[in-house]
Amino acid sequence: MRPHRFTVACARCESYEREKVQDAVREAVELAGGFPPIPGEVLVKANLLSPCDPARAVTTHPEVLRALCLLLSGTGAEDIEIADNPGYIFRHQEAELLQKTGMLDIQNEKIAKVGLLSRNGFRDVSVTDAVSLNTMRVSQTILTSPCLINVSKLKTHVETEITGAIKNMFGISDTDTRKKAHGMKGQTFLLNAVIDLFSVRVPDLCLLDAVDGMEGNGPSHGTATRIGWIAVSKNALALDVVQGWIMGYKNPFSITLLDIASQRLDGPRSMEEIELKGAEWEDLPAKGFRKASGSIRMFPAFLRGMVHRLVTLYPELDRPTCTRCGICMRVCPVKAITMEGSDFPLIDTRACVRCLCCHEMCPCGAMQVSESLLSRFIR
Ligand code: SF4
Ligand code: SF4
Structure with a gap:
């Protein structure tokens, strides 16, 4: 049997009250082994899918991003940027997106710069062992970032079941790549495309905002619900497996995205390969959490x-x-x-x-x- 290799750290966080979030983010990062080497410049990939009030749980909550950036500043990061590509219909609504999601407040407080991942354009890339996408157009900002921290939101997804750390990296691509990924019949084409894109630039650290999450038919129109956790891992798949467990999956590897990811990515292939810190497994599942519809x-x-x-x-x-x-x-x-x-x-x-x-x-x-x-x- 392979030894425990993939640590996921969890910290209880019952609300978005500023001090509580700061304590939980600090605790989870420390339990996960701390930050990777910080080169001075850090890119934080948030989930900014659409211009929504954070209370709807569509986007990463600004208090979590604020706490993370303050912690990064304290460990030597001088140039921190929070960015994402929203759904393509919102790409011309940058000001509204940044204002409604709470990002402008973070910028005005001079905690971090905020913006779109498209600002420096896109470049064609290909990865060895890609399954669905031979070439992808990916944000230059992502490709040139010396340190990338991926901050996902716990949400369901009507097509991929789960929106977590791996799926959050889907947003690094341009519209045509995303349309290509969605445009083929059969579920596995899209799931492999998600993993192809993730493989372009594997994040250096992943953080999950699960203080509130989205249940029902996410990722845009589900229902916000209190979950109460911040979780951190260096391994995105391990973090997604823990997210699946929180969402009530007895076997998170039954989520097809995670099953395929476990065959293609570096990460756990079973629950036994995850070392959980800061919580017991039985404490994590959110009672009565509603998964997305569908019997697949x-x-x-x-x-x-x-x-x-x-x-x-x-x-x-x-x-x-x-x-x-x-x-x-x-x-x-x-x-x-x-x-x-x-x-x-x-x-x-x-x-x-x-x-x-x-x-x-x-x-x-x-x-x-x-x-x-x-x-x-x-x-
Ligand atoms: S279904 Fe929704 S997106 Fe389509 S036309 Fe109606 S309101 Fe607009
Ligand atoms: S392919 Fe079908 S599900 Fe997808 S956007 Fe078009 S109408 Fe909607």
């Missing part, structure tokens, strides 16, 4: 590719909520949505690859997700 996870991993189309979720419009903004049409990677000749979006179900980007990016939750009859029957 009831099938063993080797069958999921075959049954995906039959049991996967599909988008369905709730007309009374729809404002007819057309965003869903613009984000669909396979142009399955049209609005010509109709006041409302129309979905070509034969062309739809069920990536649910339209659900994720709909600003008012009008593009909902539904389950097939078969899916409901077997659940």
Whole structure:
């Protein structure tokens, strides 16, 4: 048996009260073995998916980022930047994004610079052993960063089940790469694309904001719920496995993304290879946590590719909520949505690859997700 090699440190944090968050972040970082060597310049990759109030648990909470940056300053970092690429429809709303997510306050306090990962453009890269994406266009800022800290938010995801440390790195790519990743039929193409992108620049440290998380049909339209943990690890997969455990998975490796990641990335292949510090396993699961809909996870991993189309979720419009903004049409990677000749979006179900980007990016939750009859029957 391989020895314990992957440490995940947890610290209780019952609210976003400033002192409590600072104490929890410091404790978790110390238990995880401290920061990697700090070269002076540090990039913090947050989750800034859309211009949302932090209370909705769509984005990494500013108090967690604030506490992390203050701690980094105390250990020699002189030039700290917090950045992300939001969903592509929000890429021209930088000011609104940074203001609503609480990032501007951090910048105004001179704790860190904040901005978009796209600011220095993108570059074509390829990684050895890529499975889905032979080439990817990745943020120059990420590629040139001497120290990268990945700060994810605990959330569900209607397509990948979990939004954690590995999935958070999906945001380092440009729109075309993300559309390419979403645009192929079959779930494993997207999951391997997520891992391809993660492999481009493996973070030096990962921190999970699980003080509040998102349950239900995340990552944009689920429900915020109190979880009460900050967790830190040098290994993203180990951190995601612990996140899956917090979300109530008895075997987090049954999440297909983590199963594939355990075969492709450096990281644990079983729970026994994770050394948990600061908490006992039985203390971690969030009581009554609601996973994303969908019964695909009831099938063993080797069958999921075959049954995906039959049991996967599909988008369905709730007309009374729809404002007819057309965003869903613009984000669909396979142009399955049209609005010509109709006041409302129309979905070509034969062309739809069920990536649910339209659900994720709909600003008012009008593009909902539904389950097939078969899916409901077997659940
Ligand atoms: S479903 Fe959502 S994104 Fe699409 S047109 Fe309606 S409101 Fe806009
Ligand atoms: S209609 Fe929605 S779920 Fe279907 S391919 Fe387009 S964006 Fe994806």
